[in-house]
Every structure is written in C-alpha cells, then in structure tokens.
Amino acid sequence: xxxxxxxxxxxxxxxxxxxxxxxxxxxNDIRHVRTRYQPxxxxxxxxxxxxxxxxxxxxFENDGRKSTPELQTPxxxxxxxxxxxxxxxxxxxxxxxxxxxxxxxGTDIEVEEVAIYTDENAQTVSTETNTIPIVSxxxxxxxxxxxxASSSSSSSPAVITTLKPKTKRTxxxxxxxxxxxxxxxxxxxxxxxxxNTPPSTNDDTPTILPDTTTTTTTTTTxxxxxxxxxxxxxxxxxxxDLTGCRSPANITSDFAIIAQTRxxxxxxxYGVDCSQVLHTLRAASSVSSPPLKLxxxxxxxxxxxxxxxxxxxxxxxxxxxxxxxxxxxxxxMIDTISVGNELVNNGQATPAQVLAAVRTVRxxxxxxGYRGPVVTVDTFVAVLQHPELCSSSEVDYCAVNxxxxxxxxxxxxxxxxxxxxxxxxxxxxINPKTQAQAQAQGNDLSQGTxxxxxxxxxxxxxxxxxxxxxxxxxxxxxxxxxxxxxxxWEQKTAVEGVMKAWREGSQRGFVGxxxxxxxxLFTAFDDEWKKADKGTFYAEQxxxxxxx
Numbered sequence: 001x002x003x004x005x006x007x008x009x010x011x012x013x014x015x016x017x018x019x020x021x022x023x024x025x026x027x028n029d030i031r032h033v034r035t036r037y038q039p040x041x042x043x044x045x046x047x048x049x050x051x052x053x054x055x056x057x058x059x060f061e062n063d064g065r066k067s068t069p070e071l072q073t074p075x076x077x078x079x080x081x082x083x084x085x086x087x088x089x090x091x092x093x094x095x096x097x098x099x100x101x102x103x104x105x106g107t108d109i110e111v112e113e114v115a116i117y118t119d120e121n122a123q124t125v126s127t128e129t130n131t132i133p134i135v136s137x138x139x140x141x142x143x144x145x146x147x148x149a150s151s152s153s154s155s156s157p158a159v160i161t162t163l164k165p166k167t168k169r170t171x172x173x174x175x176x177x178x179x180x181x182x183x184x185x186x187x188x189x190x191x192x193x194x195x196n197t198p199p200s201t202n203d204d205t206p207t208i209l210p211d212t213t214t215t216t217t218t219t220t221t222x223x224x225x226x227x228x229x230x231x232x233x234x235x236x237x238x239x240x241d242l243t244g245c246r247s248p249a250n251i252t253s254d255f256a257i258i259a260q261t262r263x264x265x266x267x268x269x270y271g272v273d274c275s276q277v278l279h280t281l282r283a284a285s286s287v288s289s290p291p292l293k294l295x296x297x298x299x300x301x302x303x304x305x306x307x308x309x310x311x312x313x314x315x316x317x318x319x320x321x322x323x324x325x326x327x328x329x330x331x332x333m334i335d336t337i338s339v340g341n342e343l344v345n346n347g348q349a350t351p352a353q354v355l356a357a358v359r360t361v362r363x364x365x366x367x368x369g370y371r372g373p374v375v376t377v378d379t380f381v382a383v384l385q386h387p388e389l390c391s392s393s394e395v396d397y398c399a400v401n402x403x404x405x406x407x408x409x410x411x412x413x414x415x416x417x418x419x420x421x422x423x424x425x426x427x428x429x430i431n432p433k434t435q436a437q438a439q440a441q442g443n444d445l446s447q448g449t450x451x452x453x454x455x456x457x458x459x460x461x462x463x464x465x466x467x468x469x470x471x472x473x474x475x476x477x478x479x480x481x482x483x484x485x486x487x488x489w490e491q492k493t494a495v496e497g498v499m500k501a502w503r504e505g506s507q508r509g510f511v512g513x514x515x516x517x518x519x520x521l522f523t524a525f526d527d528e529w530k531k532a533d534k535g536t537f538y539a540e541q542x543x544x545x546x547x548x
Contacts, residue, residue: 013215024073025331079389103365105186164433225293226335226372227396229466233502234266234295237280237470237544240529245274248282258524259292266335268295268470268520272307277314281333287324293335295470295520297377301340301357303347308361311337315379330370337365337469338377338399344389347383354378354392362394371419375399377470380422384429390465391430398430401471403522404494405539408482412474412490416497421465424515430465466510472498473522478539486539495545 064361105510235250235258239246246254258264267284269276278297298307319326339358354376362374373396376389380400383389390398402422404415450483474494475486497521505516526544533540 004460036501056398089118094530097135100174118487138337140242145158163300187321220371222371225374229506231265231516233266233314233499233521234268234293235264235521236268236270236523237525237540238270238523238527239279240274240527241272242529243480245276248279251276251279251285252283254548255292256287257548259288261546264292264297264521266293266520267498269339271299272296272310272314275314277311278318281314281318282322282328286332288522291333293333295336295338297332297338297341298343298361301343301353303508304339304357304360307363312364327369328373330368334370334372334429336373336375336399336468337361339371341377342382342401343481344386345379351386351388355388358394373397375468377401378424383426387429390426390467397466397468398426399470400466401428401522403472405474405481405484405486408484412485413497415472415474416501419469419498419517420501420515423469423517426467427512427515467512467516468518471522472519473543474543475537475542476544477541477542479537481537484540486537491545 111176195333196491224279237254237258239251241250255267258267267280271278277294280294284294296311298304298311300307315329319329339361340354343354344351358374358376365374375395375397377399378386378389378401380402383398383400389395390400400422402419404410404412404418407418410418473489476488476491478486480486498521501515502517502519505514505518508514509517510516510518523543524546527541531539531540
C-alpha cells in the first residue's frame with residue numbers, strides 16, 4: 001500500500017504536466033503567448049503559430065521605461081511572435097508557474113476569435129474579430145486569472161481578453177519585418193518627414209520619362225583667356241608721378257582715358273608697390289564693361305616672396321570689396337603675370353635664376369587659383385642670346401620688348417617692319433629646326449607639312465608658342481639716334497606701322513609663319529617721374545601715346 005501511494009502521485013503529476021506543456025496533437029502546435037508589456041495582470045491567449053514565421057523585435061515602453069529590443073532568428077523549435085493592431089505578442093514556449101495555461105484537445109476547425117482589448121481598469125478599449133484554425137472540441141483548463149476570458153463553448157466564438165498597453169510604442173519603421181519571398185529579415189524603409197507639401201499629381205497627366213535611347217557626353221576643357229589671341233592690342237601703364245604714387249582717383253582717371261579710345265583690351269603694369277594691383281583692378285572694373293584686363297608683374301627677384309604675397313593679397317582684397325569670387329578675378333580680369341622685366345639684359349639675373357623664379361611663382365599662383373599664363377619679359381636682344389628665356393617649358397609664351405628707336409638704322413616709317421623681322425628672328429632661335437633643315441628632310445615648315453608639328457616634340461611645341469611683344473613704341477621728344485628721330489609725327493608714323501603689322505598677323509590668326517605677334521604699345525602717358533639719361537637719348541620721359 002505504501003508503494004502504491006507514490007506511484008499514484010507520480011501518475012497524477014505527469015498527467016498535469018502533459019496538459020500544461022501543451023503536447024501538439026494531430027500535427028498542430030498550439031502555444032500560449034503573452035505580451036512583452038507586463039501589466040498588473042496577464043491574460044494568456046491561445047494562438048495558432050506557423051513554424052516558418054520569423055521571430056520579431058518587441059519594443060515597448062512601460063511607465064516611462066523602455067525595454068531593449070531583442071532580435072531573434074527564425075526557428076521552428078521555439079516560440080514565435082506576431083503583430084496585430086499595433087500590439088506585439090511574443091510567443092512563449094515555456095510555461096510560467098504563476099499563470100495557468102490552457103490546453104486544447106480535439107480536431108482542427110475554423111472558428112471566430114474575438115479579441116477584447118482593455119486598459120488597466122478593465123475598461124474596453126477596442127475589439128477585433130478574426131477567423132483562425134483551432135482544435136475542436138476544446139477542453140480548456142484555466143486558472144482563476146484566465147477563466148473569465150476563456151469560458152466559452154466550442155460552438156460559440158472564442159472570446160479572448162488581453163491588456164492593451166497604455167503607452168504607444170515607437171515608430172513602426174524602426175522594427176524589422178519578415179520577407180516571406182526571400183525568407184530573411186529586412187528593415188522597412190524609414191519614412192522621412194516632409195518639410196514642404198509635395199506637389200499634387202493629376203492622374204490624367206501622362207508621366208514623361210527621360211529619353212534613354214541615346215546618351216551624349218560633353219567634355220568641356222577650360223582655357224584661360226590669357227592663352228587666347230588678343231582681341232585688341234594692349235598698352236603699358238606706370239602709376240607714378242612727380243609726387244610718387246598716383247592717387248586712386250588719378251589712376252581711375254587715367255584708365256578712363258585708355259578705355260575711351262576703344263583701342264586696347266588690356267593694360268600692363270610692372271610691380272606691386274603703391275598698392276597698384278588693387279587700384280588698377282578697381283579702376284579697370286569701373287571705367288569699362290567688360291573691364292580692361294591686366295597684365296601684372298613682379299619687377300625684380302629680390303624679396304620675391306613678399307612681392308608675390310602683396311599681389312595675391314590685393315587680388316583677394318578686391319574680390320572681397322567688390323563681392324565677387326577670387327576665381328572670377330583671376331579668370332576674367334588677369335591676362336598674364338610676368339616675373340621680372342629685362343633682368344637678363346640689364347645683368348641683374350641669369351636666365352637660370354629667372355626661370356627658377358618663374359617656376360616658384362607659378363606654383364604659388366596655381367595653388368591660389370590662378371590658371372593663366374606666367375612668363376618672364378626681356379629684350380629681344382637678350383632672348384636671341386639666351387633662347388631658353390622663351391623656349392623653356394617654364395614660360396607659357398615668349399614675351400619680349402622690341403624698340404625700333406634704339407636701332408640707329410631704323411626710321412619711324414620702318415618701325416613696323418623692324419618689329420616683324422625681329423619676331424621672325426626669335427622664332428628661328430627658339431625653334432631648333434630651321435626652314436633649310438626642314439626642306440632638306442623633305443618637310444616644308446611654311447606649308448605646315450612638318451610631321452613633328454603638333455605631336456608634342458620640342459620643335460613642334462616651340463613653333464606653336466606665342467610671341468607677344470610686351471613693349472614697343474616711339475618717343476615724341478629727345479635726341480636723335482642717327483636715323484631714329486623722335487617727334488610727334490614720327491611717333492604717330494611708327495605706331496601706325498606697328499599696328500599695321502599686328503593687324504595683319506591678327507587677320508591670319510597669329511600663325512607665326514610670317515612673323516605674327518601680339519602687342520602691347522609703350523606707353524599710355526609720359527613718365528615725367530623718370531630721370532633724363534644720355535644713354536636713352538634723353539627721351540625716356542616722353543614715350544606717352546596719349547595726353548592726360
């Protein structure tokens with residue numbers, strides 16, 4: 001008898017455990033689920049769970065405390081979760097000892113299920129009716145906590161009561177969902193709040209899609225205007241007078257005279273002292289539209305860094321005060337920047353020193369945004385003796401001063417021809433292949449048949465390099481240099497002859513074969529501030545082409 005009592009107790013306990021653990025019957029898995037939100041009381045809900053469904057994240061707030069989302073991977077051996085009406089119900093495969101579960105036995109049928117959502121005061125919030133598969137007839141066994149919620153017959157709809165959380169969960173877009181087609185967890189698209197109302201659409205208006213049948217790709221290569229042939233010649237200008245630096249008002253007045261002639265496209269200055277870069281930029285922009293361009297200069301190699309810093313600072317100051325970009329100033333108002341003026345001719349520097357300075361200045365200017373030509377200027381005599389001043393890759397074009405007056409055998413009437421001839425001489429020395437050599441090889445340079453032209457070889461590149469005469473003119477007063485006689489008529493004749501030679505080259509497009517050149521006349525106004533010198537025939541002060 002004592003042995004039978006423990007056996008009886010063991011059978012009774014096993015029977016009760018079988019009901020609690022919800023052993024699957026007839027191939028159906030009925031599991032009890034409860035919300036992750038833990039109110040003051042819980043009502044278990046019997047739900048039919050599909051083993052292929054994934055586990056999801058449940059994230060709710062309870063009395064201001066937010067639970068940490070938990071990502072579970074799909075599995076067929078543990079509990080699942082589903083989402084309905086904004087409430088996440090996390091499937092639980094384990095049974096709680098303080099809550100009685102409901103066991104169901106029978107066969108599969110479809111019945112209506114009514115879910116009643118109540119708040120913590122047992123007041124009805126909302127209801128939901130669903131048709132679900134369930135095992136019938138049902139034989140529930142429930143505790144006092146869930147008996148009122150599950151006490152219904154098999155012939156009537158199952159009424160299930162659960163407690164709806166008082167606080168709302170966070171944005172639904174922050175949760176993962178299940179992609180049944182790909183059988184993987186995906187993150188829904190996060191909806192962005194629109195700041196403006198989207199435009200209304202008319203269903204009757206057809207949608208016009210872009211034509212993708214043909215694709216056109218346009219590549220634009222920027223060329224700084226300083227690399228293009230002159231529209232008009234330029235003229236030189238020095239912002240000094242007998243008192244020293246000319247005032248900004250006087251500089252503007254001088255530029256107005258230059259602009260009113262309509263003969264020039266640019267003005268060449270020589271240094272950075274007297275804030276002349278800033279003042280000439282302001283004058284050029286105020287007297288004409290489009291403004292006259294400037295050919296800027298660094299006069300000497302002494303204190304090169306300081307001069308370059310002043311030039312850049314003046315350009316930046318002008319851009320700020322005029323409320324335009326620095327890039328626009330570099331591109332639209334600066335034609336060329338030169339390093340030195342006749343330094344080799346005057347014995348102040350060697351060609352190697354000058355070219356090294358050009359390389360340094362170019363590097364700094366490119367960093368500051370300037371993309372135009374950088375050159376050095378010397379006399380044509382110095383370049384004939386040192387062709388590297390023009391042929392070197394350090395300089396963007398050949399810039400030379402050519403003054404017929406200092407040739408004792410040249411009259412004013414022949415000034416234009418003298419300039420053109422010297423340009424042709426320059427092209428011979430900066431181009432190592434002469435016409436005679438080309439003809440001996442079966443190539444005629446004058447006919448443009450040299451196969452090396454335009455192919456990147458040194459001969460072709462040098463023949464294409466521009467020649468710009470950066471100073472030429474004639475004095476109207478001073479002593480005669482044998483046949484070269486100063487005077488107003490002589491000045492007018494000489495300037496007209498030079499302009500005629502320039503114009504012929506312009507009409508041909510400055511091809512260079514006939515001594516074509518671009519031009520800056522010397523100079524806009526008389527330079528009274530200069531000292532009279534016997535070596536320049538006491539004419540240095542009187543080269544001004546225009547009167548103030």
